[in-house]
Amino acid sequence: MRRPGMLISPSTWRRIGQTLFLLLFLVLFIKTDYAGHDELTWAVNLLFRIDPFLAVSAMLAAKTVLALLLPALLTLGLALVFGRFFCGWICPMGTLIDFSRRLLGPAGVVFEPGQRQWKYYLLFFLLAAACFGLPLAGYLDPFSLLVRGLTFAAHPALDHATTTLFTWTYQQAPEWVNALTEPVYALLKKYLLPFGGKVYALSVFSLLLLLVALGLSRVENRFFCRKVCPLGTLLATFSRFSLFRLAGGSAECGKCRQCRTVCRMGAIDEARSITPAECTLCLDCLTHCPRSRFHYGWRGQASNGPSIDLSRRAVVTSLAAGALAPLALPSRPLTHRAEPTLIRPPGALAEAAFLGCCVRCGECMKVCIGNALQATWLEAGLEGIFTPRLLNRIGYCEYNCTLCGQVCPTGAIRKLHKAEKQATVIGRAYFDKNRCLPYANGVPCIVCEEHCPTPDKAIKFREAQVLNSKGELVSLLQPYVIDTLCIGCGICENRCPLSGKAAVLVTSAGESRHAGLSATDGY
Amino acid sequence: MDRRQFIREVFLWSAGATLTIPRFNILPEALAAEKPQSLLSVAKGEEYSTLVARVLAPLGGMKQFVRPGDRVVVKPNIGWDRSPEQAATTHPLVVQAIVAQALEAGAKKVLVFDRTCNEQRRCYTNSGIEQAILDLNDPRAVIEHIDPRKFVPVNITKGKSLTKWEIYKEALDCDCYINVPIAKHHGLSRLTLGLKNSMGVIGGSRGSLHHDLGQSLADLATVIKPKLTLIDATRILLRNGPQGGDLKDVSKTDTLIASADPVAADAYATHALFALSPENIDSTVAAYKLGLGEMALDRIQVLTA
Numbered sequence: 001m002r003r004p005g006m007l008i009s010p011s012t013w014r015r016i017g018q019t020l021f022l023l024l025f026l027v028l029f030i031k032t033d034y035a036g037h038d039e040l041t042w043a044v045n046l047l048f049r050i051d052p053f054l055a056v057s058a059m060l061a062a063k064t065v066l067a068l069l070l071p072a073l074l075t076l077g078l079a080l081v082f083g084r085f086f087c088g089w090i091c092p093m094g095t096l097i098d099f100s101r102r103l104l105g106p107a108g109v110v111f112e113p114g115q116r117q118w119k120y121y122l123l124f125f126l127l128a129a130a131c132f133g134l135p136l137a138g139y140l141d142p143f144s145l146l147v148r149g150l151t152f153a154a155h156p157a158l159d160h161a162t163t164t165l166f167t168w169t170y171q172q173a174p175e176w177v178n179a180l181t182e183p184v185y186a187l188l189k190k191y192l193l194p195f196g197g198k199v200y201a202l203s204v205f206s207l208l209l210l211l212v213a214l215g216l217s218r219v220e221n222r223f224f225c226r227k228v229c230p231l232g233t234l235l236a237t238f239s240r241f242s243l244f245r246l247a248g249g250s251a252e253c254g255k256c257r258q259c260r261t262v263c264r265m266g267a268i269d270e271a272r273s274i275t276p277a278e279c280t281l282c283l284d285c286l287t288h289c290p291r292s293r294f295h296y297g298w299r300g301q302a303s304n305g306p307s308i309d310l311s312r313r314a315v316v317t318s319l320a321a322g323a324l325a326p327l328a329l330p331s332r333p334l335t336h337r338a339e340p341t342l343i344r345p346p347g348a349l350a351e352a353a354f355l356g357c358c359v360r361c362g363e364c365m366k367v368c369i370g371n372a373l374q375a376t377w378l379e380a381g382l383e384g385i386f387t388p389r390l391l392n393r394i395g396y397c398e399y400n401c402t403l404c405g406q407v408c409p410t411g412a413i414r415k416l417h418k419a420e421k422q423a424t425v426i427g428r429a430y431f432d433k434n435r436c437l438p439y440a441n442g443v444p445c446i447v448c449e450e451h452c453p454t455p456d457k458a459i460k461f462r463e464a465q466v467l468n469s470k471g472e473l474v475s476l477l478q479p480y481v482i483d484t485l486c487i488g489c490g491i492c493e494n495r496c497p498l499s500g501k502a503a504v505l506v507t508s509a510g511e512s513r514h515a516g517l518s519a520t521d522g523y
Numbered sequence: 524m525d526r527r528q529f530i531r532e533v534f535l536w537s538a539g540a541t542l543t544i545p546r547f548n549i550l551p552e553a554l555a556a557e558k559p560q561s562l563l564s565v566a567k568g569e570e571y572s573t574l575v576a577r578v579l580a581p582l583g584g585m586k587q588f589v590r591p592g593d594r595v596v597v598k599p600n601i602g603w604d605r606s607p608e609q610a611a612t613t614h615p616l617v618v619q620a621i622v623a624q625a626l627e628a629g630a631k632k633v634l635v636f637d638r639t640c641n642e643q644r645r646c647y648t649n650s651g652i653e654q655a656i657l658d659l660n661d662p663r664a665v666i667e668h669i670d671p672r673k674f675v676p677v678n679i680t681k682g683k684s685l686t687k688w689e690i691y692k693e694a695l696d697c698d699c700y701i702n703v704p705i706a707k708h709h710g711l712s713r714l715t716l717g718l719k720n721s722m723g724v725i726g727g728s729r730g731s732l733h734h735d736l737g738q739s740l741a742d743l744a745t746v747i748k749p750k751l752t753l754i755d756a757t758r759i760l761l762r763n764g765p766q767g768g769d770l771k772d773v774s775k776t777d778t779l780i781a782s783a784d785p786v787a788a789d790a791y792a793t794h795a796l797f798a799l800s801p802e803n804i805d806s807t808v809a810a811y812k813l814g815l816g817e818m819a820l821d822r823i824q825v826l827t828a
């Protein structure tokens with residue numbers, strides 16, 4: 001329904017705004033990739049730096065002010081003035097939830113969105129846990145969920161589908177068809193698709209989590225935003241005091257409940273009063289009110305929004321749970337011995353600080369030019385899921401590349417200059433001589449030595465006379481590692497021509513981020 | 524049995540096999556004895572953009588290799604994420620000049636590519652080669668990233684170590700394939716020159732070629748056949764190859780070597796640039812044995828431009 005005299009309804013304006021912000025997000029997402037320069041100009045980290053929930057959580061974990069995340073204050077400030085417009089207009093997750101809504105069929109209209117308080121308890125738990133050493137914020141943050149799902153699964157799926165189609169036309173279609181399709185493919189490759197066919201650990205799992213967040217709208221409109229999203233909850237606590245808000249309906253409206261029916265957040269009560277903490281300013285009530293009663297403006301003498309009906313007991317419990325849960329963590333074996341194959345990207349902070357600051361956004365894995373950075377599963381504990389690690393058999397750390405540190409929104413991976421990065425040890429290689437061909441089979445190889453990127457090669461070779469598997473005495477070159485030169489980039493492990501496990505392997509031994517720290521293991 | 528019957532029976536019993544064209548397995552040594560000497564041209568100078576024309580002049584210029592309307596492939600070494608002065612990749616000015624010469628000779632299209640070892644985009648960018656081709660500003664000059672769809676399995680019938688491998692279609696389909704390696708040190712093969720540069724047009728897991736590298740490269744050379752090998756020795760890498768990274772390992776030699784004989788080019792470069800004997804390079808010896816070219820320095824006629 002359109003208001004008379006209005007060419008474009010307020011809802012349409014909001015939809016245009018949402019579309020533009022979603023496009024901006026997608027452009028930044030695509031731009032989070034190497035583009036012919038060592039320095040990136042734009043990346044999707046911009047979005048994470050205006051996320052106050054991640055900012056608070058990371059700063060509580062780090063017990064320090066992280067300058068990179070200060071722009072998030074702006075978001076909070078705007079919420080104090082204008083309300084929770086961020087969720088209704090800007091958040092790409094909210095937009096996708098709205099846009100995918102039609103695919104899910106009608107949800108029952110729920111006037112009273114009960115159980116509204118749980119998301120506050122969740123927020124309190126997450127923040128307390130972050131402060132006391134169990135950082136879980138990235139698991140539920142909407143941006144993290146979204147960027148992970150897109151990076152790990154959606155974008156590669158798009159690439160796979162496109163490449164399959166155009167491979168088929170390339171191989172099967174006549175010349176004149178290819179004259180049309182190949183330029184299209186080239187354009188898509190240039191502007192839309194990832195450069196190579198990338199693969200990601202936990203891709204399907206990440207996609208499922210994203211789909212759950214979207215699909216919950218089937219139960220109740222914007223379920224994720226109403227009942228889960230910790231970022232929205234944080235903004236809600238501030239929006240309660242907002243200076244501008246929507247108002248206008250009253251009990252006099254009688255039986256017309258048009259506004260309540262269309263409200264996606266269930267923010268309008270029977271008295272047609274709008275709860276500013278819940279209202280995301282989608283403006284649907286404004287558009288659909290048959291009497292045009294609603295208006296957005298200065299709150300005037302109106303009081304703050306109704307305080308949330310939180311039980312003191314539950315608040316204390318959630319805070320206490322957050323504070324006490326981390327106490328269970330040191331009982332795990334990884335306190336004494338970290339998983340040796342857990343190799344963190346160059347510039348990563350020492351493990352505890354790294355886990356505290358990492359928001360699981362997956363950007364480093366998106367930008368990793370070698371496809372080496374992969375999501376960790378349980379190797380770093382429950383709180384380490386989705387944190388980046390190098391899997392050298394999938395990819396290796398490119399010697400001259402510093403992109404992961406550039407895109408990390410929080411500085412969990414520090415931004416390093418090229419020379420710094422090349423001096424950063426993330427692990428060390430060793431040879432499995434039982435498998436390495438020149439040792440085990442008397443077959444020449446040293447592909448590892450060829451690829452070793454340090455100017456003074458960390459993998460060297462010496463000539464040796466060995467018996468090969470035919471019993472012949474052959475002279476060949478056997479590789480070995482100079483520990484002090486190896487930085488653990490993993491190209492040797494990646495390029496080892498043995499099938500299956502490589503004969504040259506990298507472990508986190510000697511990583512420089514823990515240099516000088518007293519080790520908890522060993523003698 | 525009379526003569527007619529004899530002939531009839533021979534045809535019958537041999538099922539017509541005697542009607543096929545006779546083939547003689549001529550030993551390469553025998554062929555080499557009759558062959559004219561391999562021609563090779565060397566030029567020195569600091570103006571790399573004009574040096575290409577100079578080194579080709581004694582061989583008859585680029586028009587000797589590229590005919591009007593030809594589809595040309597220029598295959599430099601873009602294997603590593605290194606800058607031109609680090610001498611791990613072919614000099615961009617050399618590549619640019621070759622492409623320009625081929626265009627001038629009337630090529631319909633000149634395609635430049637390499638299957639790199641480091642990340643493709645970084646290699647193309649930091650070697651300076653991508654920009655050098657774009658700077659030509661000619662739609663006929665194209666530099667493309669490797670397209671995995673274009674690898675086709677090829678039977679290497681004369682191969683001793685390799686009998687089948689995936690090869691980039693463009694390298695096989697073109698009218699003129701120009702190989703432009705950079706001369707540098709290599710741990711396993713001692714040097715990497717023209718024959719080794721062919722590894723940039725093959726697919727698959729290339730590491731396994733290392734198990735018998737010299738013979739594998741010679742086998743590849745039986746199917747990947749450059750009309751012209753132009754070795755870039757404007758600067759060479761003496762140690763820590765094939766990647767280098769330290770300018771102390773680089774020697775500025777301002778030299779280009781050109782020949783239609785891929786083995787002669789490698790043999791000459793081995794001796795002239797690195798003071799090694801061609802016998803030290805397995806791939807040179809293996810290719811010579813397969814009759815792919817000349818490795819004896821005294822049978823290579825060197826023309827100095």
